[in-house]
Amino acid sequence: MEALRNPNEANSSPLTPLGFLERAATVYGDSPSLVYNHLTYTWSDTFRRCLRLASSISGLGIGKGDVVSVLAPNIPAIYELHFAAPMTGAVINTINTRLDARTVSILLRHSESKLVFVDYQLTRLIQEAVSMLPDGCAHPKRVLIADDGSPLLRTDHFVNTYEGMVESGDPGFDWVRPESDWDPLTLNYTSGTTSSPKGVVHSHRGTFIVAVDSLLEWGVPKQPVCLWTLPMFHANGWSYVWGMAAVGATNVCLRKFDASTIYTAIHNHNVTHMCGAPVVLNMLSKGEPLGRTVHIMTAGAPPPAGVLLRTESLGFDVTHGYGLTETGGLVVACSWKRQWNRLPATERARLKARQGVRTIGMTAVDVVDPESGVSVTRDGLTQGEIVLRGGCVMLGYLKDPESTAKCIRNRWFYTGDVGVMHPDGYLEIKDRSKDVIISGGENLSSVEVESVLYLHPAVNEAAVVGRPDEFWGETPCAFVSLKDDGGKPLPSAEEIMEFCKGKLPGYMVPKSVVMKEELPKTSTGKIQKYVLREIAKNMGFAVKSRI
């Protein structure tokens, strides 16, 4: 038995999601792969186009381990590049299109990107970013992605156009497979509030695992219709860019969207699946009933009960998951129990707001005391750090062994997120580590306060941070934006506080409420708590902040 405990020639071929495309071309060759405006490609088109493109990328001298960046919204090119770029052996790096030139410049330098594909609407951003590269730093080659709607463009800074590369490439290109499970496939910079960028590197193996796992967790059938409301640059669309090829999906691309665009696309294309942060659910919750089921996966923050109930009543079947850029996709999901369907709506919403249990592709998930590493009591109350173990955890941060070592230790990946473990084995995030408010020695979860604020019918958005307090150290300070309810009188700060009393322990009721037109957000739509924390700090000490 011992003699066989080794890989052999036939079973050690590295796991990779790239092979999904070749198979899709065989099985779903005549079926649509990508739909965008008036354009439709089939899976055999997409396979051929990716081979041609890979051949041309390779012809530019790009190969094994080189970084190829993409700066584009959810158009067919960014989808294709998720296959075509790594089919040359390169590492694909999708850049958040909402970043400023300075940050893009820092990422290009840090990644040593050799080639950047740029959407025609982002040419100014890339030129500015490149011009900000320090002297002596090689400029990446640039390729222009035009569009059926794009105007006549100056191409003098570009080595080629995207379609030019597709056309001139060889469809017989012999694509480069990884040599090992651990060959890098993706580089994704996490949007953080720190100045030094963290480049998360994932392997072919890890991406294969999370892609397959995410299909199973969501129960995605063959040939779904996926509406791309989640940016593909965001952790590679939670790995579904590859997953959708595995099941021969129709990928409906959208350059930008609002509620009306989404509803139109859902009806025109018979959309079955879509992903998005709770903000997308919020957008949808004001629509008309669908008349059928559309599956929506949400993550990034727990969906507020009100939003959840409204969207579900319209026909959306919401799955709530949790993952990080460092896990390449969702690794925890609130797997639904049939018996929960019998519970009252608000109870169902409360259960669905929990992050849930590890997916089957993960080895282990736990909530531990960050000091001792010991599991917290499974009481739904004791807070600890969420830790993860499994094949899809990143290889590490690019050129940053220190940060890597800080979060990968004791055989765990330490997420930095604070959560509790419920007695039934479902975990729930209580806060991102930095968002814990400590008031009178009590750890106070800003998420819990926010979830109560969201119950107020006039509240549109809510965020709670700590405000320095002479007596308590900190007190919860709420920032809220209100709904424009057509002339109805809006509640005062006092009324909002009054509303929270009785729904929260005294120490958790916000001691200050600040009304704002809109809350500040990151480029990925997360509320920028650090901005609010600054504001709260500058508000000075609260007076009479007794319970």
Next chain:
Amino acid sequence: MEALRNPNEANSSPLTPLGFLERAATVYGDSPSLVYNHLTYTWSDTFRRCLRLASSISGLGIGKGDVVSVLAPNIPAIYELHFAAPMTGAVINTINTRLDARTVSILLRHSESKLVFVDYQLTRLIQEAVSMLPDGCAHPKRVLIADDGSPLLRTDHFVNTYEGMVESGDPGFDWVRPESDWDPLTLNYTSGTTSSPKGVVHSHRGTFIVAVDSLLEWGVPKQPVCLWTLPMFHANGWSYVWGMAAVGATNVCLRKFDASTIYTAIHNHNVTHMCGAPVVLNMLSKGEPLGRTVHIMTAGAPPPAGVLLRTESLGFDVTHGYGLTETGGLVVACSWKRQWNRLPATERARLKARQGVRTIGMTAVDVVDPESGVSVTRDGLTQGEIVLRGGCVMLGYLKDPESTAKCIRNRWFYTGDVGVMHPDGYLEIKDRSKDVIISGGENLSSVEVESVLYLHPAVNEAAVVGRPDEFWGETPCAFVSLKDDGGKPLPSAEEIMEFCKGKLPGYMVPKSVVMKEELPKTSTGKIQKYVLREIAKNMGFAVKSRI
């Protein structure tokens, strides 16, 4: 980038299907896991029972790398042992219950099995097998699996009963995880016609991959109801024993079955999924319409068109797959294209009889010239050997490096099966290597002749082998069993031959037809062609075997 090309503490935890159980207990804890006669367990029962059992197995001194055998039909115990035995670090070895004592004895000796779990109906078989072990060869410990229907049993040859071990075990047992992806998990002996047994060993990684892959290929949703018409001892139920835990299925166990038992179970338990060789489809094809869809996965031989059409018309949705004990489950499947639904029924049946394309978990599948290793022309005509590459290919044959090296070479696993590649990239098996009939220098596929014989309304079973011929070298000789059609006159051999003419090229029409009550079969239900080949040989040379 190069510095990160390595596994780390958090992402290198070995892939294993054993973790599916723990998760099922959390997510599906209150839902049924196993149903058998009047017995129903939930997933939390099953997890607890497996931990207790593993603790007791461990207490018998069983651990890392030891072989634990099971001799049982599809009862809850064999399902549980697929988790409990390897949870001690042991390798699970399920033995075909239809083998004779001599063969079982050979397998026990070859595997050096330390412990055997035996169903109460098979106690004589095991005692005889053990008594046939040569002197000096350690006897494995035996555990008796009783049943609610079992009589009072003598237990003097047994160390314990199954339920005794469950009851005395510790539910807090700390189960043993694999140390590496490549740790062995299963040992399955292939039923072959050779005297030396081939013990196929699979790793935890390979089994994880095929289990997850097989769920995706079949599109198994969460909480299906699986009727166990496929023996779990047969390549671990094509990996679905573990897969069903991943999706929280209800596993309906059957000690033995016929058409009526199956139909009763389907209706009583709302069965959604089942597996079986075409013989099971054949059994079902005489039933009443279901009134709903039951998904059935078939493999082992291409389903004959008539059987396929009849079962599908009753409400069975048939998926046709292909795999070998050496791949741990199905690795090729006839992935269905939507546009095929518009084709006439016989054309649909012809397409579905093809084995198909690699599953997404496989790296590559091809049909090659066995001498040169070069891919055959994709014309649906040129025959070659089917070769496979992917993570679920076996580690090798136990104690048989020669046989292992013979089939694992050039980065492929050589299946020994002969097939063609169609222009659309779907492969079709033409024959097991040895079943090719060479007549007048033409390679002739016995499967093709058989598929025509099955079209005859009176034919129940058909098998075609080569019969020595003075002039042609070999000619096709058909063995058929006929249906008892209540007094209708049965066709003569001449009428059968006449029927084949015009449906087959002249050289493929059987030159001899032998009627038999029943065709000889292996313990797994495959027709024993080698027996028929012997008979054909002894028939001597055919006279006037011209076309």
